[in-house]
Amino acid sequence: MTATQLGRVQLLIMQVLWENGRTTARQITDSINEIEPIAHSTVQTLLRGLEEKGAVDHEAEGRTFVFFPLVEEANFKQSATRDLVKRVFGGKAGSLVSHLLKNEKVSAKEIDEIRKLIDQQSKKKK
Amino acid sequence: MTATQLGRVQLLIMQVLWENGRTTARQITDSINEIEPIAHSTVQTLLRGLEEKGAVDHEAEGRTFVFFPLVEEANFKQSATRDLVKRVFGGKAGSLVSHLLKNEKVSAKEIDEIRKLIDQQSKKKK
């Protein structure tokens, strides 16, 4: 599962699942409808697709299905990021980091966090 | 042009164009064939698509077309990155930076570069 093969809406569904753990299709529909309109049957069809590709699974509870993620969020982030790095930044993660720091807003708090991380990296290299 | 709507192979084509400037379809095909097999007619069809969406344009030189990019690489990187940040990292660029530093290989040289960048950022905040 290379994860990048998730579409935009499928990713929205996964995010609801990652956040809530076990979730019904109806709950997912409601969640997404807070952001943008979507028909319940659409969500169900997409869940089917996600299940086929092994990203989620379900159990029956009474007559309704409770869905849960099989793919971990961390793994997904990893492969989505690697895909971008490979395709757009010539495989150099550092190049993406530079791009982000130069062109995107990063809060002072996040900067501190980042400073700590690179200090750790430097130590490791010794 | 939100750029993320470029497919994988279309992006390969754009990269050849960004690197070489004015380029014929044949040169692009040859370039891509160094990486993976692709038919010339496929490249031509994709160029057509790119032209329709305003990413490239061409001029006739004799009987052959010379293509050139209309979209700038920097802009593309920007929107591809923003898309990832938005879709996968909850809109927080810093969160992606952290992820990269924690999980991806970044060379010592790149780390130095990054350190300089965050020093600049810190100064700006004062």
Add this chain to the structure above:
DNA sequence: GCCTATCGTTTAGTTAACTAAATCTAACAA
């Protein structure tokens, strides 16, 4: 017992990226 709201399933249609063969055209070589 019957209605209706809510399940999951089936069916069907759109769009975009990709693929490449087939075809038409013009140049160039022999």
Add this chain to the structure above:
DNA sequence: TTGTTAGATTTAGTTAACTAAACGATAGGC
């Protein structure tokens, strides 16, 4: 001048994501 080559264009087919109406079944309310 005739045939091969190398252009561009046309045509056509696949796959994946998305969309949602329509349908059949069932649980719960009245």
